[in-house]
Amino acid sequence: DTGVSQDPRHKITKRGQNVTFRCDPISEHNRLYWYRQTLGQGPEFLTYFQNEAQLEKSRLLSDRFSAERPKGSFSTLEIQRTEQGDSAMYLCASGRGSPLHFGNGTRLTVT
Amino acid sequence: DAKTTQPNSMESNEEEPVHLPCNHSTISGTDYIHWYRQLPSQGPEYVIHGLTSNVNNRMASLAIAEDRKSSTLILHRATLRDAAVYYCILRDVMDSNYQLIWGAGTKLIIKP
Numbered sequence: 001d002t003g004v005s006q007d008p009r010h011k012i013t014k015r016g017q018n019v020t021f022r023c024d025p026i027s028e029h030n031r032l033y034w035y036r037q038t039l040g041q042g043p044e045f046l047t048y049f050q051n052e053a054q055l056e057k058s059r060l061l062s063d064r065f066s067a068e069r070p071k072g073s074f075s076t077l078e079i080q081r082t083e084q085g086d087s088a089m090y091l092c093a094s095g096r097g098s099p100l101h102f103g104n105g106t107r108l109t110v111t
Numbered sequence: 112d113a114k115t116t117q118p119n120s121m122e123s124n125e126e127e128p129v130h131l132p133c134n135h136s137t138i139s140g141t142d143y144i145h146w147y148r149q150l151p152s153q154g155p156e157y158v159i160h161g162l163t164s165n166v167n168n169r170m171a172s173l174a175i176a177e178d179r180k181s182s183t184l185i186l187h188r189a190t191l192r193d194a195a196v197y198y199c200i201l202r203d204v205m206d207s208n209y210q211l212i213w214g215a216g217t218k219l220i221i222k223p
Contacts, residue, residue, distance in 0.1 A: 004154070033210075042198055042213025043155065056210065091154050098202070099145070100211070102154030 002026055004103035006092050012109045013082055020078045021106045025094030032075050033100065034067055035091040036060065043091055049075060082110045115199045120218040123189050131184040131217055133199030138179050141204045145211070146173065146184050148195040155198065158184065162204075194221045 005024040013019050025032050030051050035043035046065070048056045051072035061067075064082075069075040079086055087110045093100040116134040123129040135144065146158040159166055159173045161182075166173040172185040186193055198216040 040215065042215055043211075045210050045212070048210060093154070098143075098160065099147075099157035100155075102156065104152070104154045 004092055004094050004101050006090075006103035006106050008106055009104065010107050010109075012111065015082060015084060015110055017082055018078065018080045019082055019108065020076055021090055021092075021108075023075045023077070023092030023094075023103060025073075025075070025092070026101055027073075029094035029096050029101070030072065031095050031097075032069055033093040033095075034075070034077050035093065037089040037091055037105070038087075046077075046090075079108075082108075084110045086110050114212075115201060115214055117197075117199055117214060117217045119215065120220065122220045122222060125191060125221055125223050126188055129186040129189045129193070129219065131186075131197050131199075131219065132181065133183070134181045135199070135201055136180045138201060139203065142201040143204055144173065144175060144179075144182050145200045145202050146171070146197060147200065148193075148197045149216070150192075150195045158197070160202075189219075189221050191221050191223060194219055 007022045032049040034046040036046055037043045045058050046061050047067050049069040052069050064080045067077045089105040089107050091105045093102045143160050143162050145160040147155040148158050149155045159168055159171050161173045161175055174183045196216040196218050198213055200211050
């Protein structure tokens, strides 16, 4: 199965530490999205890449968040100086339009 | 994107049909209706989408009201594996970025 892969599945970190998540999309998909999901809520859009270009960023993406997609393949999402409010599931999705294919997410817990 | 309204939760018996409603009274002419579902501890999964006509696929059917202000996702014979949160989302076909705006969805509980 060559679905969307996210690593790690779980991450526990102390407040103030930096964390980085990785997403490997389906290989032929040129679009890649990051979403954040908190308990009981639907996913919230964070940012979007078309190939290697980051075309849109949500206001939710503060200066502590940065995402990259070098060479238009895998993507990384880094959170600097983590805060307890960053605790959430971080979802990656890819597609060539409709529909989106999601990974199973990285669950971040900030203690 | 226009908003959707869904019940917070629904219950159904196993092997019976399930009708999940969605209201989208402010839908525009270029909005597609998309349904995704999210099983426990997994990412969302695409179910079905449509514009005006009813749609069928191997997972479900989508019935769209004539005025397009509401739609219903139909699972013809629910199994325990269909227990999930179901999201109804509108996506403007003119939105080339395909940025989806999600509500809280309907939690579907299947009773054996």
